Amino acid sequence: MADIDERALDDVVTFTSDLIRIDTTNRGGGDCQERPAAEYAAGQLAGAGLEPILLERSKGRTNVVARIEGTDPSADALLVHGHLDVVPAQADEWSVHPFSGEIRDGVVWGRGAVDMKNMDAMILAVVRAWARLGVRPRRDLVIAFTADEEASAEDGSGFLADQHAGLFEGCTEGISESGAFTFHDGGGREIYPIAAGERGTGWLKLTARGRAGHGSKVNHENAVTRLAAAITRIGEHEWPLRLTPTVRASLTELAALYGIDADLDDVDGLLTKLGPAGKLVEPTVRNSANPTMLDAGYKVNVIPGEAVAYVDGRYLPGGEDEFRITLDRLTGPDVDWEFHHREVALQAPVDSLTYAQMRSAVEEFAPEGHVVPYCMSGGTDAKQFSRLGITGYGFAPLKLPEGFDYQALFHGVDERVPVEALHFGVHVLDRFLRNA
Numbered sequence: 401m402a403d404i405d406e407r408a409l410d411d412v413v414t415f416t417s418d419l420i421r422i423d424t425t426n427r428g429g430g431d432c433q434e435r436p437a438a439e440y441a442a443g444q445l446a447g448a449g450l451e452p453i454l455l456e457r458s459k460g461r462t463n464v465v466a467r468i469e470g471t472d473p474s475a476d477a478l479l480v481h482g483h484l485d486v487v488p489a490q491a492d493e494w495s496v497h498p499f500s501g502e503i504r505d506g507v508v509w510g511r512g513a514v515d516m517k518n519m520d521a522m523i524l525a526v527v528r529a530w531a532r533l534g535v536r537p538r539r540d541l542v543i544a545f546t547a548d549e550e551a552s553a554e555d556g557s558g559f560l561a562d563q564h565a566g567l568f569e570g571c572t573e574g575i576s577e578s579g580a581f582t583f584h585d586g587g588g589r590e591i592y593p594i595a596a597g598e599r600g601t602g603w604l605k606l607t608a609r610g611r612a613g614h615g616s617k618v619n620h621e622n623a624v625t626r627l628a629a630a631i632t633r634i635g636e637h638e639w640p641l642r643l644t645p646t647v648r649a650s651l652t653e654l655a656a657l658y659g660i661d662a663d664l665d666d667v668d669g670l671l672t673k674l675g676p677a678g679k680l681v682e683p684t685v686r687n688s689a690n691p692t693m694l695d696a697g698y699k700v701n702v703i704p705g706e707a708v709a710y711v712d713g714r715y716l717p718g719g720e721d722e723f724r725i726t727l728d729r730l731t732g733p734d735v736d737w738e739f740h741h742r743e744v745a746l747q748a749p750v751d752s753l754t755y756a757q758m759r760s761a762v763e764e765f766a767p768e769g770h771v772v773p774y775c776m777s778g779g780t781d782a783k784q785f786s787r788l789g790i791t792g793y794g795f796a797p798l799k800l801p802e803g804f805d806y807q808a809l810f811h812g813v814d815e816r817v818p819v820e821a822l823h824f825g826v827h828v829l830d831r832f833l834r835n836a
Contacts, residue, residue, distance in 0.1 A: 404827060411525040412521050412524075412823065412826045413503065413819050413822055415444065415525060416517055416520075416822060417503060417508055419437055419440065419441075419512060420511065420512050420513060421499055422499075424437050424486055426487065427488055428550075432460075432485050432551075434461055434485055434547040434548075435462040438463065438484060441464050442464045445464070445466045445524070447531075451466060452464050452543075455559070457555045461556070462484075462547060463546050463559070463560055465567045470537045475539035478540070478571065478572075478754075478833075480543050481574060481575075482516050482523060482576060482577065483520075483547070483548075483556065483557075485556075486512040486550065487550050489511040493813050498815070506820065507816045508816060514806060515577065518796070518822060518825070519577055521822070522796070523829070526830045535834065537836065546560065552741055557781035557783075568788050568790065571785075572790060573792070574793070575793050575796075576795070577794060577796045580794075580796060580798070581800060583806075585677045587675070591654075592770065594773055594794065594795055595748075595773075596649075596749070596793060597644060597745075597747040597775035598776045598782065598783065598792075599715060600723075600742075600745030600779070601713075602715055602720070602742055603712055603713065603739065603740040604713050604740055605709075606708065607706060607738075608626040608630065608707045609623055609706050609734075610626055610704075610705060610707075610734070614701065616701065617703075623706050626732075626734040627708070630730065630732055634691055642685065642719055643685060645750075646775045647774075647775050649750045650680070650681050650772055651667070653773070654677050654681070655673075655674070657770050658673070658674060658677070680774050687719050688777075689711050691709055691711050694707075694709050710740060714778070716775075717746065717747040744786060746783060755793065757832055757836055761828045761829075761831040761832035761835070762797060765824060795829075
């Protein structure tokens, strides 16, 4: 089969820029409108001879699904998915307008350049190239572009999994964001972490109740005080180490790369010895809970009868029970807590044929790189698609120059992606999807 063509390399840059210019800001209140981006993606898929379906749970919150038939009807299907929404961006903080899609000095700028309109564009560029070249993959591919990933996913992957499961018939595995990017360790090594797991999402609402009263009076049942004590305990809590199989594999492979003993009885010491590379693993050796929002009172001289806080909690695969028990203890008898949003933790095998094929595709185009598995500290739409029995991996390949802090640009100011990184991604994605 012919290799990917030059037009695909131009297309991926154009598609990334075009998608960035479509403002799909998701503030979490339901006001996002992904439809213009969904229609753009559907148009590109239709231009490749596919028959995309547009689906909405709420008006304007549009998802796109299409299927490419493979050459082996007995093979399991593969889900390839990306989300169309982005987090907010404050224009006056940026060097360029966040929705300009400007291409400057070999870099595409704008909100979504790494999270994750770049991957959306790669998918579209590969599919369009295959139509020109007459390429068909071995297994069926289900292409999905989703709404609402940056909030609850209720209008996106959750809606698709719950209401349109038939579109994903035969899918046993999936790929999406946050994997196969270049991580420079500062010592000349290039590491390509492929995600084979995600911590679970436990966003919490804490409510403290007490006795309302005048601000000048002694009040030992102050809801604000009770809440403040609880969130201080949560914020200062030291969670114990818990190693999942994915994290064990990651530490073992990184230790081998650096020629050091993989002492899993002293993980903190091992992370220190790994230097910058330890940062890939450090967020995923424990559960976590970080207070993020407070809401209490309405007047300075009135003690309110209720105070509310929100906490961003994350738990490892197998760690939800410990998470719940610990929160019960930390909140204490005067503060109630509930899940504001909850999603499962995920784990994918690192000894699968699919993982091996992802590794091989990266190594073909980055022979100097070192591929390792890792667990994401956050979450993706793979959580919702796991309801359909789909095992998810993070595989959105990018070859990045040293000094380019990819992870800091997620939800950050001046989000951008090098053109050469997009070209690399198209080559690697094409090679993997042909052979998967």
